[in-house]
Amino acid sequence: MSQLAASPSNNLNKLRCARPLLLRALLLRAFLACCFALGMLTEATSAEGQWQGVERIVAIGDVHGEYTNFLALLREAELVNRRGNWIAGTTHLVQLGDIPDRGPDTDKVIKLLKQLEIQAEKAGGKVHVLIGNHEAMNMLGDLRYVDPGELAALRTRDSRRLRDAFYEQEVARRVAADPEFVADEIFRKQWEKEVPLGLIEHRRAWGPTGDFGAWVLQHNAVIRINRNLFLHAGISPQIVGMSATQINEQIRQELRNGLGTEPGLSEREDGPLWYRGLATNDETIELAHVDRVLAAYDVDRIIIGHTPGLATVVPRFAGKVLVVDAGLSAYYGRHRAALLLEKDQLETDQVTTLQRGSRVSVPQSTEGLLAYFQQIAELEPEVPALQERINSLQSQ
Numbered sequence: 053m054s055q056l057a058a059s060p061s062n063n064l065n066k067l068r069c070a071r072p073l074l075l076r077a078l079l080l081r082a083f084l085a086c087c088f089a090l091g092m093l094t095e096a097t098s099a100e101g102q103w104q105g106v107e108r109i110v111a112i113g114d115v116h117g118e119y120t121n122f123l124a125l126l127r128e129a130e131l132v133n134r135r136g137n138w139i140a141g142t143t144h145l146v147q148l149g150d151i152p153d154r155g156p157d158t159d160k161v162i163k164l165l166k167q168l169e170i171q172a173e174k175a176g177g178k179v180h181v182l183i184g185n186h187e188a189m190n191m192l193g194d195l196r197y198v199d200p201g202e203l204a205a206l207r208t209r210d211s212r213r214l215r216d217a218f219y220e221q222e223v224a225r226r227v228a229a230d231p232e233f234v235a236d237e238i239f240r241k242q243w244e245k246e247v248p249l250g251l252i253e254h255r256r257a258w259g260p261t262g263d264f265g266a267w268v269l270q271h272n273a274v275i276r277i278n279r280n281l282f283l284h285a286g287i288s289p290q291i292v293g294m295s296a297t298q299i300n301e302q303i304r305q306e307l308r309n310g311l312g313t314e315p316g317l318s319e320r321e322d323g324p325l326w327y328r329g330l331a332t333n334d335e336t337i338e339l340a341h342v343d344r345v346l347a348a349y350d351v352d353r354i355i356i357g358h359t360p361g362l363a364t365v366v367p368r369f370a371g372k373v374l375v376v377d378a379g380l381s382a383y384y385g386r387h388r389a390a391l392l393l394e395k396d397q398l399e400t401d402q403v404t405t406l407q408r409g410s411r412v413s414v415p416q417s418t419e420g421l422l423a424y425f426q427q428i429a430e431l432e433p434e435v436p437a438l439q440e441r442i443n444s445l446q447s448q
């Protein structure tokens with residue numbers, strides 16, 4: 053009796069349960085599909101490296117291990133507060149590459165930028181840290197410009213023990229190759245000079261799975277925001293046929309897996325991390341190429357770092373190229389300038405240099421250059437190269 057009574061109600065219960073379960077399963081499937089599609093979308097957008105409709109963009113050039121002056125510039129651009137937290141809402145910050153080398157603060161700068169990437173994303177903004185030739189050099193093992201302070205910053209109480217373990221391995225390796233080999237005190241002193249404390253940590257950090265290397269591998273070398281192309285050095289005539297996606301994928305692949313026997317895109321003189329023609333070639337000779345690059349990537353402007361000299365944003369080709377490497381680091385004189393691109397009512401990007409906190413409009417013609425550099429010189433005095441440029445423009 054109880055069984056008979058129970059069974060229809062059980063069946064009913066099963067049915068009642070089945071519907072929500074089915075619904076739940078369908079919702080879950082839809083949810084997962086949605087996540088998947090969103091994931092694909094996000095990935096596609098970032099792989100293509102394109103953003104449209106951005107109201108305010110701040111571009112900052114090479115940092116080269118300089119924390120204090122970099123933070124001062126971020127504050128002047130109203131990107132962060134005095135504690136270094138993002139306050140810029142939907143603004144996009146583009147750091148044009150070359151964070152490490154020549155100065156000691158690389159670890160601090162990277163920690164700050166990692167934090168800003170997260171904070172900006174939450175606020176609807178974005179921090180783009182582009183890959184420069186010095187990121188590539190550090191990942192590929194070219195350590196010519198490493199500052200001793202960068203190694204010292206990575207030292208811990210374990211560093212000596214870690215290095216001793218490597219030393220023992222090195223001695224064992226040499227003895228295996230040559231049984232006569234004896235590691236005397238001179239050998240040890242020489243080896244320790246070549247392997248300063250912090251170097252092993254540095255090599256690990258810049259490896260493809262290390263704290264710095266894995267972070268760099270999340271980044272692009274070339275991006276497009278509104279009608280502006282951003283990259284570290286420049287697009288040469290040899291590279292102009294490659295899409296931004298191809299460039300980004302090839303450079304990340306090289307930094308992840310190392311270089312083959314052919315010169316890699318990330319180390320070539322005419323590659324996007326090194327090419328200096330846009331910054332230094334004669335404008336009358338290079339102009340046709342500049343126009344080709346603008347057409348190929350469908351942009352109005354190319355914004356680059358890599359070449360310091362005048363301590364400010366240097367407009368070239370009547371504003372078609374903007375060189376944004378002010379020379380922030382002590383090595384280059386601790387100058388301070390950022391580029392601002394802010395949409396006006398007509399939705400066009402207004403171009404302004406922020407020099408030590410003061411705004412100077414960037415001329416879109418060669419005629420405006422003298423007045424521009426004169427205004428900059430008042431804000432950034434005692435830059436001989438800038439004075440020379442002013443004198444030469446005056447004598448024309």
Ligand SMILES: [Mn+2]
Pocket residue numbers: 114150184185186284325357358359
């Ligand atoms: Mn560079």
